[in-house]
Amino acid sequence: MAYSDKVVDHYNHPRNVGTLDKSAAEVGTGLVGAPECGDVMRLQIRVNPETNVIEDAKFKTFGCGSAIASSSLATEWVKGKTIDEALAITNTDIVKELALPPVKIHCSVLAEDAIRAAIGDWKKKNNVAETASVAVAH
Amino acid sequence: MDYFSFFDLPRKLTLDVAALEKQFYVLSRKLHPDRFASKPVAEQEAALAQSSLLNDAYRTLKDPILRTQYLLTLEGVELEEQSKAATDAARASGEQKKQIVPPELLEEVFELNMQLQEMRAANQMGEDEPELRRDLMTAKDSFDAKMVETQAELEGLWSAWDSGVDAGDEEAKLRARDAMVVLLNKRSYLRNLVRDVNEALGR
Numbered sequence: 001m002a003y004s005d006k007v008v009d010h011y012n013h014p015r016n017v018g019t020l021d022k023s024a025a026e027v028g029t030g031l032v033g034a035p036e037c038g039d040v041m042r043l044q045i046r047v048n049p050e051t052n053v054i055e056d057a058k059f060k061t062f063g064c065g066s067a068i069a070s071s072s073l074a075t076e077w078v079k080g081k082t083i084d085e086a087l088a089i090t091n092t093d094i095v096k097e098l099a100l101p102p103v104k105i106h107c108s109v110l111a112e113d114a115i116r117a118a119i120g121d122w123k124k125k126n127n128v129a130e131t132a133s134v135a136v137a138h
Numbered sequence: 139m140d141y142f143s144f145f146d147l148p149r150k151l152t153l154d155v156a157a158l159e160k161q162f163y164v165l166s167r168k169l170h171p172d173r174f175a176s177k178p179v180a181e182q183e184a185a186l187a188q189s190s191l192l193n194d195a196y197r198t199l200k201d202p203i204l205r206t207q208y209l210l211t212l213e214g215v216e217l218e219e220q221s222k223a224a225t226d227a228a229r230a231s232g233e234q235k236k237q238i239v240p241p242e243l244l245e246e247v248f249e250l251n252m253q254l255q256e257m258r259a260a261n262q263m264g265e266d267e268p269e270l271r272r273d274l275m276t277a278k279d280s281f282d283a284k285m286v287e288t289q290a291e292l293e294g295l296w297s298a299w300d301s302g303v304d305a306g307d308e309e310a311k312l313r314a315r316d317a318m319v320v321l322l323n324k325r326s327y328l329r330n331l332v333r334d335v336n337e338a339l340g341r
Contacts (some may be wrong), residue, residue, distance in 0.1 A: 031248060033239045035323035036217055038330035040248050062251040087232075091225060101142075106218050109225050113235055120234045 003065055004099035010069035015076050018058040020044040028122025030114040034106050039063030041071050043114035045078060045086075049123055052083045059114070066104040070094050070111035083119055083128075140212055141195035151209060151296035152301050155200050162196045203325070206292065206318060207298075213315050217323075239266055244329065247327050250277055250335070257338040278335045281328050288325050295321065 003011070020027045026047050033040045039062065046056040057075035061068045073094060078086040094108035122128075127136070142149050145161060169189040174182045198204045221238065228235035237244070257274060260267045296319050302310035 031241065031244050032237055033244045033247065033327070034221070035239055035326045038247075038327055040244060040251060042248060060248075060252075062248070062255075087229075090229065091222070106221065109218075109222050112225055112229070112239070116228060116235065117237075 003069075005075075007069040007096050007100070008064055010072040010098070011065040014059075014068055014072040016056075016058050016072065016079075017060060019060065020046055020056065020058050025049075026122075026124055028118040028120070028125065030117025030119075030121060031117060032110055032113040032117055034063070034067070034108060034110045037064065037067075039067045039107070039110060041067060041110050043074060043111075043118045044051045045118045045122060047083065047126075049126070054078045054081055054083070062106075063110075064107065066098070066100055066107040067110060069098055070100075070107045071114060073097060074111040074115055078115060083122075086115055087119060089115060093096055139191070141198050142212075144191060144195045144329075145199065147199075148303060149209060149212065150300040150313050151206060152293075152300050153199065158196070158200055162192065165192050171243065179332065202292070203322070206296075208293060210315065210318060210322070211325060213311075215315065215319055217319070238320065239327065240324070243324060247331060250274075250331055253277070254334055254338045260339070261340070274335050274339060278332060278339070281332050281335070283333065285325070288321060288328065292318070292321055292325075 022029050022030075022044070024046070026049055028045050028047065030138045031040070032043075041059065041061040041063065043059045044057065045054045047053070047054050055080050059071040060073050061071045074089070075090055077093075089112065091105065091108035091112040094111055095105055098108070100108055139150075145158065147158075166189070169185050169192060171182070171186065171189075177185075181204070183284075198208050199254045224235050253270060253274060257267065257270050260270065295314050299311060299314035299318070302308075302314055
């Protein structure tokens with residue numbers, strides 16, 4: 001199976017690989033996995049408490065090229081967005097951007113799960129209520 | 139036709155593999171191409187199709203993990219579809235999706251992958267990291283032990299499933315089915331880890 005150019009690019013030059021301080025109040029960490037292929041993905045965000053804007057994002061993924069590309073893209077996309085805007089990112093957006101084939105859709109689902117888990121962790125730390133946010137058109 | 143019915147078996151998981159093997163050989167002989175050499179082409183082809191079904195069915199049912207996975211598929215388990223649906227539901231409700239893999243296991247898998255990466259980097263530089271190697275060996279032993287535990291747990295769930303079938307208890311069957319899904323997921327992580335550790339240790 002051939003990977004798309006964008007997947008190859010993210011795979012060869014992953015954006016935002018790294019670690020943020022897990023114990024910091026403004027950092028949210030999401031650790032998710034896809035057991036079908038044994039992938040694990042950790043995505044972290046640092047949120048500005050005044051503006052709710054995600055100012056930094058880092059990831060570390062052990063998995064296939066598509067999983068790495070999906071999480072790399074996810075960190076690029078969430079940076080500069082508010083929490084609510086980031087929650088509007090869907091796996092379908094990732095599939096489209098990276099031209100993922102059907103057998104790799106689960107990688108994009110994993111990346112969306114990682115964003116949500118990181119935001120969920122941040123909300124829990126900062127006592128932000130879990131409310132259904134209206135999906136913003138983008 | 140599903141593989142269980144092919145062998146005239148109930149959809150149960152505890153299975154007499156020796157009896158299955160015997161039956162496989164009986165049927166293999168019956169379907170052997172030599173016996174159809176003088177028969178019309180249509181009959182030859184039908185026998186060939188049956189024979190290939192026989193091989194698939196035997197290979198799947200004799201293996202405990204393949205057998206369990208196959209049964210789960212027959213029982214409507216579609217892991218990827220279900221995971222995607224759960225993500226869609228989380229997005230719509232704003233609630234957290236429940237991860238199918240226990241968080242502690244994910245943590246462990248993640249940490250071990252970090253160590254593996256370090257080990258590989260050291261290997262590439264032609265260096266040995268005795269301490270890291272020791273840690274990985276310890277981890278490997280613990281994962282090997284967990285694989286054995288998983289096998290025992292799985293056999294327990296087979297019994298639960300089989301009694302559910304015998305009693306016609308749909309709820310008990312569902313409980314056993316869902317528990318098997320969780321267990322097999324855990325197992326695929328363990329299996330990959332054992333493989334990767336062996337690789338990094340150069341064994």
